Amino acid sequence: MKVLFNCKLSQLMGGGTVKSLTCKFVFLLVALLILRALLVPPSPGFGGVEWSNFVYIxxxxxxxxxxxxxxxxxxxxxxxxxxxxxxxxxxxxxxxxxxxxxxxxxxxxxxxxxxxxxxxxxxxxxxxxxxxxxxxxxxxxxxxxxxxxxxxxxxxxxxxxxxxxxxxxxxxxxxxxxxxxxxxxxxxxxxxxxxxxxxxxxxxxxxxxxxxxxxCLVLIDEIGREADRVVSRIRAVGRETQSNSESVELENDSSSFQPLPYVAVHMRVEIDWMIHCKKLEQRLNTNQICSSKKEIMERVANIKGLKTPSVVYLAVADKLLQNSSVLEGWEEGFLPYEKKKLGVDGIYKKYPYLIQSAIDYEVCLRADIFVGNSFSTFSSLIVLERTQKIITMGVNMCGKDVTWPSYAYNIQGESNGPMRWVTNMSHSTLQEISYGTNHISC
Ligand SMILES: Nc1nc2c(ncn2[C@@H]2O[C@H](COP(=O)(O)OP(=O)(O)O)[C@@H](O)[C@H]2O)c(=O)[nH]1
Ligand SMILES: [Mg+2]
Known part of the structure; x- marks a missing residue:
């Protein structure tokens, strides 16, 4: 500031060339600094997200x-x-x-x-x-x-x-x-x-x-607590399964001390979707949107590296299901649960449609593995948040052993499994996410 002031003064008093050259340089530097402050966004971007195994703050x-x-x-x-x-x-x-x-x-x-x-x-x-x-x-x-x-x-x-x-x-x-x-x-x-x-x-x-x-959208405490209850119940089922299979396995196996991961599958097979997705398939001339229950189960069972037994939580609006056989047909080792079998349907029944799906959204967000449909906004926003979480953790999103991976069952991936799914955060509009896409890979 003092240098700047001196420059101003020396200019007013008609100072020499050397001094004015220095002044020009100082002015240029200051102008550059101001420009930079105005144009470059504050790093490291939008807040920092810490996500522990269950919660993210x-x-x-x-x-x-x-x-x-x-x-x-x-x-x-x-x-x-x-x-x-x-x-x-x-x-x-x-x-x-x-x-x-x-x-x-x-x-x-x-x-x-x-x-x-x-x-x-x-x-x-x-x-x-x-x-x-x-x-x-x-x-x-x-x-x-x-x-x-x-x-x-x-x-x-x-x-x-x-x-x-x-x-x-x-x-x-x-x-x-x-x-x-x-x-x-x-x-x-x-x-x-x-x-x-x-x-x-x-x-x-x-x-x-x-x-x-x-x-910035954080659920009110009451709804957040309901989601916590559902997640705890899924974890408890995992622990029960683990202790049952442990009694059969050899003792002192260190892997058995790891909590059993849970897979959340957004089974988008409800009646409102079936009408919408058929029309969409016709319009886009594709058959990659309306996955059947059979296709979903097959693809989930083929996720590479997924160990069994594995608890599979099925996020589905049960009221809009035409038949309730989502639990049937799973391969051995996959233990499917929905609200009723988990004993948490009473939690959901208290609330209208919007809040029911908000609870399930949170449960899917926190799952160790998430599998959804890339043409659903429900699935797409979950993957967007999970991608954000991975980016903030500084992990290579496209590596082989990613923590909290997500997949799309409507697109065939490796070994007839679902396709690995991350959100392209550099898109210039939300168009693809809001209306669905099959361009989802790393
Ligand atoms: N009503 C309700 N919806 C649920 C539940 N669990 C998951 N959902 C999903 O919530 C979503 C609500 O619609 P929306 O967010 O517009 O997603 P989209 O229609 O799939 O693109 C649907 O995908 C439902 O499958 C639930 O328990 N109740
Ligand atoms: Mg919708």
Missing amino acids: RNHSPSFGVGVRQDKFLEVPQIVWGLNNQKIAFARACHTARTMNRILLMPSLSASLFYKEIDLLQPISFDRVFQYDKFNALCSGFVQLGRYSDLSNQTRVLEMQKGSGRKWTVERDLDQLRDYSKGEFEDHEVIRIVGKNPFLWHDHWPVKDYAKVFE
Whole structure:
């Protein structure tokens, strides 16, 4: 600072060439440093994630640089469909608010799957599923949620109609967001977006930005505890199996002291999926989307290096199953469990569709091995979070013995097993993850 001050002074007083050369150099250096601070994101990126064997603690640094403007808000339509469609829609709404430099008014999620009959949507407030304060703390400076009680004047609302149809291109959509972020539009305390559910809005943000928002979504304690109970029950079943087989095996085998790993399989065979996936297969001219139960069981049994006995937890919306034979047909050594057989169906019965799937999501997230369908958003977001976890641990994702590997059973991998699956975190949009893909490998 002192050098800079001297330079300024010597310039004013018409200082010599040598001195002015030094000054030019100092100025250049300072300008470069300022530029670097503005352009290079703070390393090491979005917080640090530590994940012990069972739990992962999100440990974010709260600073992302620029803060969110505090007196302008954005309202979005009710968020609908399945849990992960809703999470994607929510993140898209957050990014829209961020682009417009506004706080997102806490949106309504939907507790039920019905969406055509508007009155059956069962709105459920965001903070009855995810922790509101935690979200704002973890995402501080990046995106922010607000409450309607934060508004000074609830009547000064400007409606912004989202365009639709083939002529409503990604570019036009982005232009609209930019237009509504300046000039007279800026004066409105609230901009209310009307039209389609945010899941159907155009996407303008990279996968990494979505991952940031997902990391800030922490289940409320009550739901988190239910997921803990289910995971403990699966582990207990593993221990029982282990002690039974130990009595048969030779004593003092050191491997028997390892806790039995559990495999979580997202068996996407429910009725709502079967209708959707058949249509998708026709449209994309492929047969790699609707795996049958038989195919799923075969592929899981062929996972390379998977030791038996192995507990297999089947994550499935049982109410939407046409027949309940998911437990039958597994090869010897694979011990399939679903909610009823595990004795935890009472936990799920207390809750609506959205929360049931949120509990199963958590159970799959923490599994030692996860196997899902790469065209399901439920499976895709689990793999995205698991990939994040592996990256943060600094492990080579594509190595042979990866901790917490994930697979897609709808795509054939090595030795007729499922395909190894990691998320490409450098995609420029979430398109593939939200609508499914078969490009999933390392
Ligand atoms: N309702 C319910 N859904 C579950 C349960 N376990 C897993 N799920 C899954 O939760 C998902 C909810 O839908 P969504 O998140 O939109 O995923 P997608 O439809 O598979 O793309 C479905 O994939 C269900 O298979 C459960 O116990 N109940
Ligand atoms: Mg869905």
